[in-house]
Amino acid sequence: METPALHTRRSVLALALTAPLLVAPAAQALAQPPSAQWVSAPYTYTVQKPYNLATSARYKFEGGVHTTWVYDYDQPHTQGSPTDPRTELRFNQEYSSGSRAWEGEIYIPAGVSGPTVVQILRGSRPDGTRATDVMLNVTNASGGTLRKDSNQVVATGIYNKWFKIRVEHTAVSGGRGTVKTYYNGALKLTHQDEGPATRYFKNGVYHHGSGRAEARFRNITYWRQ
Numbered sequence: 001m002e003t004p005a006l007h008t009r010r011s012v013l014a015l016a017l018t019a020p021l022l023v024a025p026a027a028q029a030l031a032q033p034p035s036a037q038w039v040s041a042p043y044t045y046t047v048q049k050p051y052n053l054a055t056s057a058r059y060k061f062e063g064g065v066h067t068t069w070v071y072d073y074d075q076p077h078t079q080g081s082p083t084d085p086r087t088e089l090r091f092n093q094e095y096s097s098g099s100r101a102w103e104g105e106i107y108i109p110a111g112v113s114g115p116t117v118v119q120i121l122r123g124s125r126p127d128g129t130r131a132t133d134v135m136l137n138v139t140n141a142s143g144g145t146l147r148k149d150s151n152q153v154v155a156t157g158i159y160n161k162w163f164k165i166r167v168e169h170t171a172v173s174g175g176r177g178t179v180k181t182y183y184n185g186a187l188k189l190t191h192q193d194e195g196p197a198t199r200y201f202k203n204g205v206y207h208h209g210s211g212r213a214e215a216r217f218r219n220i221t222y223w224r225q
Contacts, residue, residue: 037225038099038101038223038224038225039223039224039225040221040222040223041093041222041223041224042222043091043092043093043222044091044092044093045089045090045091045092046089046090046092047059047087047088047089047090048077048086048087048088048089048090048202048204049070049077049086049087049088050070050074050075050076050077050085050086050087051075051076051077051078051079052075052079053074053075058070058074058087059087059204064218064219065107065216065217065218066089066204066216066217066218066220067214067215067216068087068088068089068204068205068214068215068216068217069087069205069212069213069214069215070085070086070087070115070205070207070212070213071085071207071211071212071213072085072114072207072209072210072211072212072213073085074207084206084207084208085206085207086204086205086206086207087204087205088202088203088204088205088206089202089203089204089217089220090200090202091200091201091202091222092200093200093201093222094123094198094199094200095171095198095199095200096171096173096196096197096198096199097171097172097173098170098171098224098225099168099169099170099171099224099225100168100169100171100201100222100223100224100225101166101167101168101169101222101223101224102118102165102166102167102201102203102220102221102222102223103164103165103166103167103219103220103221103222103223104164104165104203104217104218104219104220104221105162105163105164105165105217105218105219106118106158106162106163106164106165106203106215106216106217107160107161107162107163107215107216107217107218108138108144108158108159108160108214108215108216109159109160109214110144110159110160111140111159111211112138112140112144112159112212112213112214112215113138113139113140113209113210113211113213114137114138114139114207114208114209114210114213115137115138115205115206115207115208115209115213115215116135116136116137116138116205116206116208117136117137117138117146117203117204117205117215118134118135118136118165118167118201118202118203119132119134119135119136119201119202119203119206120132120133120134120167120169120179120193120199120200120201120202121199121200121201121202122194122197122198122199123197123198123199123200124197124198125194125195125196125197125198125199126195126196126197129194129195129197130194132194133169133179133193133194133197133199134148134167134169134179134181134191134193135148135149136148136154136165136167136181137149137150137208138158138213138215141156142156142157143156143157143158143159144156144157144158144159144160145158146158146165146183148181148189148191152189154181154183154188154189155183155184155188162218163183163184164182164183164184164185165181165182165183166181166182166185167179167180167181167182167201168180168181168182168223169193169199171193171197171199172196173196174196175195175196176192176193176194176195177192177193178190178191178192178193179191179192179193201222203215203217203220204217
């Protein structure tokens with residue numbers, strides 16, 4: 001979980017230098033692990049945003065809340081990339097085996113539809129394999145719906161309120177591991193990952209829809225076993 005004073009000072013430096021940001025040393029995390037096997041760990045991240053804009057044009061950290069937003073007409077993160085526009089916190093901690101978890105509270109304003117708000121990206125992977133192990137996407141159905149990919153519903157009625165998401169991943173070197181998604185403490189989905197890769201967590205808005213996409217995050221904690 002972030003310490004606001006520490007985070008604010010480092011956020012200013014990150015915005016000025018576009019450098020990774022140290023967020024929360026394990027000793028300062030206030031969240032309690034779901035079991036004695038999990039421990040909170042320090043993490044750093046880089047803000048990914050449209051390449052032609054300043055970080056402050058699409059991201060802010062205020063009062064302990066990360067606010068990320070993007071428009072459908074924005075440029076990609078890298079000039080010339082065919083990917084959709086994004087403003088995301090890209091975790092710098094990469095792993096290929098072992099257990100890791102992202103946990104945080106998320107707020108989605110009413111009407112937002114189309115963005116991925118949490119994902120595990122397979123940065124280094126075999127050719128022809130999928131780029132992600134999980135993508136949690138928002139649509140405007142049923143008062144705001146959170147889904148894995150486009151079909152597996154995690155929760156409905158998510159607009160205009162804070163809710164907690166936890167994504168646990170046990171990666172297996174040379175094989176397929178397991179991903180679990182929790183909503184407000186309840187296990188909602190369990191599925192296999194996409195096989196061997198070096199991966200990392202991301203949260204924010206990776207927008208595949210129209211108009212403006214926004215997501216807010218607080219009390220982010222990075223766990224490991």
